[in-house]
Amino acid sequence: MVCIGAGGLGSPILMYLAAAGVGTLGIVDFDTVNESNLQRQIIHGQSDIGRSKTESAKRQIAQINPFVEVVTHEVRLDRSNVMEIFKDYDLIIDGTDNFATRYLINDACVLLKKPYIWGSVLRFDGQASVFFSEYGPCYRCLHPEPAADTPNCAEAGVLGVLCASIASIQATEAIKLITGIGEPLIGSLMVYDALAMSYRSVKVSKDPACVICADNPTQLGLLEDYEAFCAPIVPSQINVFELKAKMDNGDNFILVDVREPYEFEIVRIPGSVLIPLSQFVDGTAIALLPRDKQIIMHCHSGVRSVTSLSIVKNAGFIDATHVEGGIHAWAKHIDPTCAVY
Numbered sequence: 001m002v003c004i005g006a007g008g009l010g011s012p013i014l015m016y017l018a019a020a021g022v023g024t025l026g027i028v029d030f031d032t033v034n035e036s037n038l039q040r041q042i043i044h045g046q047s048d049i050g051r052s053k054t055e056s057a058k059r060q061i062a063q064i065n066p067f068v069e070v071v072t073h074e075v076r077l078d079r080s081n082v083m084e085i086f087k088d089y090d091l092i093i094d095g096t097d098n099f100a101t102r103y104l105i106n107d108a109c110v111l112l113k114k115p116y117i118w119g120s121v122l123r124f125d126g127q128a129s130v131f132f133s134e135y136g137p138c139y140r141c142l143h144p145e146p147a148a149d150t151p152n153c154a155e156a157g158v159l160g161v162l163c164a165s166i167a168s169i170q171a172t173e174a175i176k177l178i179t180g181i182g183e184p185l186i187g188s189l190m191v192y193d194a195l196a197m198s199y200r201s202v203k204v205s206k207d208p209a210c211v212i213c214a215d216n217p218t219q220l221g222l223l224e225d226y227e228a229f230c231a232p233i234v235p236s237q238i239n240v241f242e243l244k245a246k247m248d249n250g251d252n253f254i255l256v257d258v259r260e261p262y263e264f265e266i267v268r269i270p271g272s273v274l275i276p277l278s279q280f281v282d283g284t285a286i287a288l289l290p291r292d293k294q295i296i297m298h299c300h301s302g303v304r305s306v307t308s309l310s311i312v313k314n315a316g317f318i319d320a321t322h323v324e325g326g327i328h329a330w331a332k333h334i335d336p337t338c339a340v341y
Helices: 011-020 035-039 053-064 082-086 099-112 160-179 226-230 240-249 261-266 277-281 303-314 326-333
Strands: 002-004 024-028 069-073 092-094 116-122 124-133 188-193 197-205 253-257 294-298 320-323
Touching: 002 011, 011 053, 011 124, 011 160, 035 226, 053 069, 069 082, 069 277, 082 099, 092 160, 099 116, 099 226, 116 160, 116 240, 124 160, 226 240, 240 294, 240 326, 261 320, 277 303, 294 326
Parallel strands: 002 024, 002 092, 024 069, 092 116, 253 294, 294 320
Antiparallel strands: 116 124, 124 188, 188 197
8 A cells, every 4th residue: 555645644654554564555755854743743753854754754664564565755746656656556545735635646546446545634623534436435526626725734733643543544444445344434534523532424425426436527537737726716916036026125015924923933024014814804904904005915835815815805905915835935935044834
């Protein structure tokens, strides 16, 4: 089987399946380990910082069970390689945290007729299911279209131990499918609320109009661009180079940071004013915004600022925009001394 991602979900998935004696484990990940990962990505340690996640995971798996064959794919999964990678594996386990990759994985699994073990975590909530179009619904039956303006774990945060809770469900489903025991979560969505410590099961039916797994599908292959398919419709945006030029030119604007106060304390763009997204949602931010200046908003990577921009536009602020890529892009392209989190 192959696990996509050696992060928060992938870490415990790989460790439990190695301990269970799964013969071959594939790992797909293009990233390297950094210190902020260690809160939830338990397959890595301090000594692994800077090392590729695939190699770090492979080393730890060898400590757990040296008889497991580990195949590393140190690449970003995309339409050019997904079919070639998946064809050699019986099960596909998803440890990713973005919609574009989930739709890519789902579509490849439907086309290859392979089971897709899916999990998702955010803040204090998690979900898991098994999508297998030969016997039940696929991921598109649950989510025909990407959810709008939904942050990922890096954007919204996640309780570290929540990853292990959902990953253990995914690993359990993998073992059930391999051994043929029990009833897999095909057609069922398991929803976990960590704060209430409650699990509930939601029935998911196959969509007879699904574009890819219906009897007469309209999508017969992979999409050309999954990022574009999942990209939110942005009313207006500028990049960090344009923002820097405006600052250097002394243009008349206000730069609003819509992140949380603790994030503002970690790193900030010079001259920015903190107004958290929650104040846009409850409407209190509107009274704080000037009518005689352009309003430019930013967050960590661009998700929350899109939401705040929509609210501001609806409130009648015509000259408003947001910064594509947020402070993460600022640190990468403008000021590399900025703290990255």
